[in-house]
Amino acid sequence: MTRAQTASMYASEPSMSATYDSNVEQDSGKSGNGCLFNFCCFLLILLLLAGIAAAITMGVDGSKEQPGGRAAADRPAASSGANPVSGGKEGSVKSFNWCGSNKKKAVLSFDDGPSVTATPNVLADLKKTGLVATFFVSPAVDGPPDSAKCALIERILEDGHSLQSHSWDHQDFANLTDVQVVDNLSRNKEWVTKCAGSQVDKLDFNMFRPPYGSLDYARAQYISNELGYTIATWNLETEDFRGGLKEDIVERIKDKYAQLIPDKQGSVIILMHDKTYVEGGSIGAIPMIQRYFDRLGYEFITAGECYNKCDQYVDFCKMDGVWPGVFEQP
Numbered sequence: 001m002t003r004a005q006t007a008s009m010y011a012s013e014p015s016m017s018a019t020y021d022s023n024v025e026q027d028s029g030k031s032g033n034g035c036l037f038n039f040c041c042f043l044l045i046l047l048l049l050a051g052i053a054a055a056i057t058m059g060v061d062g063s064k065e066q067p068g069g070r071a072a073a074d075r076p077a078a079s080s081g082a083n084p085v086s087g088g089k090e091g092s093v094k095s096f097n098w099c100g101s102n103k104k105k106a107v108l109s110f111d112d113g114p115s116v117t118a119t120p121n122v123l124a125d126l127k128k129t130g131l132v133a134t135f136f137v138s139p140a141v142d143g144p145p146d147s148a149k150c151a152l153i154e155r156i157l158e159d160g161h162s163l164q165s166h167s168w169d170h171q172d173f174a175n176l177t178d179v180q181v182v183d184n185l186s187r188n189k190e191w192v193t194k195c196a197g198s199q200v201d202k203l204d205f206n207m208f209r210p211p212y213g214s215l216d217y218a219r220a221q222y223i224s225n226e227l228g229y230t231i232a233t234w235n236l237e238t239e240d241f242r243g244g245l246k247e248d249i250v251e252r253i254k255d256k257y258a259q260l261i262p263d264k265q266g267s268v269i270i271l272m273h274d275k276t277y278v279e280g281g282s283i284g285a286i287p288m289i290q291r292y293f294d295r296l297g298y299e300f301i302t303a304g305e306c307y308n309k310c311d312q313y314v315d316f317c318k319m320d321g322v323w324p325g326v327f328e329q330p
């Protein structure tokens with residue numbers, strides 16, 4: 001092949017230049033004298049430079065087959081920025097702590113149950129008042145749950161209430177690995193599904209309330225986007241765990257409501273605990289809470305109905321200045 005032919009080939013097939021570079025360099029060393037030689041050298045240098053550029057291009061493309069190679073490491077940020085793993089999910093954690101402003105809705109929520117001694121009292125008062133509630137259950141909070149606890153799951157669903165997850169054994173989720181998070185939530189779901197028995201069709205176990213309100217953005221994102229749970233917190237903590245009778249609990253609710261919703265138009269998610277709903281505790285508070293919010297024109301709904309009222313407008317799902325909030329991106 002003559003140099004002219006070689007030059008012609010480079011001009012028409014630049015992508016093959018990498019193959020020919022070494023041959024061209026060797027050939028040039030054996031060339032004759034004169035203008036033709038100089039002209040050809042000049043041409044070859046140009047072609048050599050073009051060849052180097054083409055070789056670099058091929059190297060980048062070729063890196064797809066060589067993970068971890070230099071070319072892969074050198075890949076421009078623009079291409080590595082399109083991360084298929086996060087797939088645009090970042091920043092889209094499903095989470096809420098109220099149903100929005102200008103929505104006179106109230107959610108009654110009970111945590112840490114079911115409790116064999118207290119949950120029947122809660123169910124009795126809910127039936128008496130005709131209210132719906134949401135139970136965030138953590139069945140192994142006091143050790144492995146027995147058949148009596150299991151039977152309460154079916155009863156809660158039979159009475160038309162919502163059942164959601166508060167973890168299997170009430171651990172601090174900020175201290176768990178992803179694997180432990182999966183294991184903990186799966187265990188709870190399996191137990192609840194089994195205990196739902198004849199009412200299993202009513203089960204829609206798709207919300208998680210973190211024990212102690214303890215969670216961070218990364219875990220919230222994982223639980224929401226990978227495991228499919230909506231993170232459900234609250235904006236009105238009754239602090240019934242501090243003790244007190246029904247009157248004390250209701251006074252706390254009134255005080256907090258006045259501070260939280262001074263215009264009396266916004267929604268409330270009220271946090272209570274099954275266990276305190278016993279004699280000497282908060283038993284009897286439900287009818288009083290109903291009367292108070294009825295007078296204000298509120299409707300009682302489940303946590304799921306609450307979230308459905310705000311989920312199209314993310315900002316409306318979050319009430320500012322209330323702990324623990326909604327675990328937003330820092």
Ligand SMILES: [Zn+2]
Binds near residue numbers: 111138
């Ligand atoms: Zn709890």
